[in-house]
Amino acid sequence: MEVRDGPAQARTERDPTSHHLAEAPDHTVSETNPPVFRLAVVALAGGPGDARIVRLVSEVAKPIHAEVVAVHVVEVGWSLPLDADIAGRSEEVQQVLDAAEGVAESSKVRIEPVLLQARDVGAALVDEATERDADLLVLGLPYRKRFGGDFAIGRTIPYVLKNAPCAVWVVREPIPEDQA
């Protein structure tokens, strides 16, 4: 398992232009270079960072013709059945995947959007990556400005890092200028 701190670290601490990573594929997972990956599962959280990681993965995937699967997991509480009709009817949920598809298309890459309902996001991501035999799982790490600002690592990222059967990239959100 390998952990990347995202393109911002590969370049400069404050550089928000993560998409330039595609121009330097040797900065990515080195033991599989080239191709870097054959199939990547990208986890979408529904936040502003989604576009960044989709663009990054698309630009890396494009020259090596790798497949990209974008997964958005809707967590279902225990008070509802797992197969309750929640995500399918929600415009906002569908928009998360549609927006990712649009970003990938602008990079001339076709992605497969997948919508899941699960009790636990991390487990669903790992299971989806396992089932698809993915060799890369990409997650975004958002930066929370509140309380002095920090990266909200939550419980999904640690779970994925511990359990994923493939390489994992954690792409952190750039730190805002005023908090850097």
Next chain:
Amino acid sequence: MIGGRQPLRGRKLGDRRVRVERPHAAYFRWSGKGRMTAKAAASAPTTGSGRAFAAIRRFFLGRPLMSEEELGERLSKKKALAIFSSDAISSSAYATEEILRVLVLGGVAALTLGLHVSIAIAVLLVAVAISYRQVCLAYPTGGGSYSVSKRNFGRNVSLIAASALLIDYVMTVAVSTTSAVEQITSAIPALHDERILIGVAAIALITIGNLRGLREAGNIFAIPTYLFVGSSLLMIAVGTYRIVVGGEGGGYPDAVVEEALREAGRTTAEGVTILLLIRAFAAGAVALTGTEAIATGVPAFQPPESKNAATTLAAMAVLLGVLFIGITFLAVNFGITHLEFPEKQTVISQVSRTVYGDNTVPFYLFQAFTALLLFLAANTSFNAFPRLLAILAGDSHMPRQFGLRGDRLAFSYGIIALAVVAATLIVVFNGETHLLIPLYAVGVFIDFTISQAGMIRHWLRERPPGWQRRLAINAFGCTLTAIVAVVVTAAKAPASLIVLVLIPLLVLLMLGIRRQYEGQKDELHVREDVVFAGPQREQRAVVPVNGINRAVVQAVNFARTIAPDVRAVYVTEDAEEGEELRRRWERQLPGVPLVIVESPFRAIVEPFVAYLDVLAETWPPDREAPVTIVVLPEYVAKRWWDRVLYNQTARRLKAAIVGREHTVIADVPYRRDH
């Protein structure tokens, strides 16, 4: 998968997830709150014939482009110069000849003034080009003189400008195509009888090129334009060197002039007169046709559109001026005028023969480039005409379809309309250039004059820094182009008068179209302050039936869902049969009254319509008339060729009641399991 949700097990015990199906994803994308964007699949044809037609279109025109790809279709200055200037630049191939054809009537003394006339025309070109540069910068939405005159003179004058332009664009296509075909048939006389076919085929090819989109058209048409420009500049440079440094060329020998006069049916020269010079000026002013095209097509340029268009226009004017004066300079110094016998030789071909040498490779290449460019001169109109139509359509002066972009973001309807009209002209005028020429170039000078007059008004109103100088340029150009418009019309009369009749007819047509659209708009207008409550009118449904079958039952059931008052109507010529149906009807469809209309004259549609009339009249006059929904049961045939066998009566019924007051038609198709 159950209800679009597929349960899946995870690696660990208890890890489960549900994959949710996204049926919209194949066709649409949510692009905002309550907003969906259609994907290519949603626009794809669904029938077999539609798919076949789409495949043919894709083969000839390429894949459909998304609207957001429009910016990628915009033209760089280099491509725009080729696309919008092929008409103007190609006129340098024959403008010199037009001057010399007139001047030769004045003898050697007049012919030596050819260069002076061409310089005078170049001055006019500068004035027109400066004026249109200002138009590009002041009116970035395109439309050229139409936009200028609309802003400064109002609708009627702008429509005169638009009409003149439209006529001239059509004539440009017809004339340049027939002229290019003549170059081919001159080289291969055996093809003379096929000239109409060749001309129409050439227009079809140019049409396809343009339907493929601007950028591809630029790729196709740029090379011949630049080859002509390059080889012409080389010819002018070599020729000028030989004249200035080598001392070659000695003007016109008497024998050449006498021969030309004899060909013109004269025995003596009429001498140099002001009238002769004005006529020569008017004849050579044909070089200016096409100058306005760039100002019409400003939105086709890459950003910054106005600046790029203005720069391209300046480059085109410089190129045209250099080519025109250069070719005239060589012709006059080498003593060249047109020859009809023993074989027709154009002035430009004689100039290139003199410079490059007779029967040499450069000479033949130059001739080929010239012929190709003449063919492509039509292409300028294929870009400007549809854009002007689109702008006119936007102002409701033309059918709205002209404002729609096709699969490749080109204004397909305008392109096809231009091709059809130009091809028709070629067929009607038997593919003869000399029959078409009198109609040519009249409109464009009317247009130049209106445009420059509009710019005078623009400067007087806006008064930006340096407006006096600009106004003076436009006033000078306006006066010159007005004179040329009168001279050209007079010199080409009576045929040119057709254009003067066509212009007001087109103006009336465009005003009529606008009146129609405005009338419809007023009719459909909804005040913004009105809030509409839910429907309050009563509804009733009438179902014409031909018996009891699945299609009828489905239609009756549908009618029951939309109205409380449902009745079925059976029109028959056989009363007994009707009663038999009634017995069955009351048993199988209780609660829905069946009205049997006996029709001894065997008509079906008319008695049904008469029944609707009676129904309407029996409604209490003190209550608002209800909406009568005529529910038509229709059987959907499996194959398209089966369709002729079914629903003919329903079709006639529909035609009879469509547009009827308070009546709505609802088709209820019955589709058996295909």
